[in-house]
Amino acid sequence: MEMAISLILVAAIFTALFSLAALVPPVESQIPPSSGQQNQNSVMFELQEAKLKIARLESILDESMPSLNAKSQYIREAEKKIEDISVEIDNLTTALSKLQMAEIVSEQWIQIQQLEQAVQMAEMRTLKVKRQLRSSKCPFVKFIKNVFGNHLETLKGILHPYGSYSKADPNSYWDQALHHIQRTFASARQYHYELITTQLQKFVKHEIERNEFPAALANEEVVFLVASALIVFPILSVFMLLFSHLS
Template structure:
């Protein structure tokens, strides 16, 4: 084989190797591009993961704070429930007290004994205004206060009748007996009884 033939063959081999080298270089470049792209995506994913972790920590802190607030509110709700239960338990008692305080009989007793209590104490005291030399003075005071008591009794008798009738009608059994005669007798008994006790006490004190 002459020189020219060898040269041609050598040129073909060089071209063939050059082509393979170029192809390999292109593949390497593509691999580098892919690697850089993957590294960028990995970095981006790591950044997103760190951001998500920070947000998760913030949310966890908020949830813990909300849990503390809910616990505190729950305690307050329980306290309010207990207060409501106590109020509901006391409500009937308060209602009875209000009803009792509005009762004309109670109002009558307060006006009768509240106004005359101090005076009666002085009259009944052994060293009070009673004088053996002037017994009429004592009886004049006693009669004066008894007249006041009867005047108050007459004033509150009608109110007491209405109150007694309302209270009797609230109950089934007494409600059947809530006619005018029974109501009048009950109201009269409630009025007369304390006056009778007071009169008996005064009479026995100087008997």
């Protein structure tokens, strides 16, 4: 930049000198035969003035050079600042894009979790509906519900004062229910024993003794086991079937 300005000023100075030289007529044409000395003095004066003008222009050029250098330095610094600002803008744009992508990913992750929960709830509802359909299709289960439904509600009302169900601790409810069931079976055990030892054992022993081959096995232990199996197995089968359809 400085060299270009210097060349422009030098070219301007030389142009002024050439113009001045063109304006000055040749010495021979200006010197009349009678006044040669006077014309020579005039030419010398004009040359002196031209030298003064050139010196003045050089002085102006020297005075302008620091200002031109300062302006050139300011322009270079401004260009450097512009480059730094451009780099910072690019970095901020990249960071903003990453932040927007992170927000989009987090929102999508929340939506995915919500969809997974909705799918789980739908699967649970579907499984519940399937169980209800199986229960409604089974005549035996339907008959048991119709016959013993009111009795089950009554049993729940009886057991309610003795224990409460809590979702936070469901085992406590089942422990209490198991305790009450054990008490119920304990109270009915005596009647069950009397039934087996009297009426049912007599019936089983009579049926065994009717056949010749198993008649030899008609002792008290075998009769007791067969009578107990006749009572326990049907009850267990009914409970297993009910739990498989009602759960």
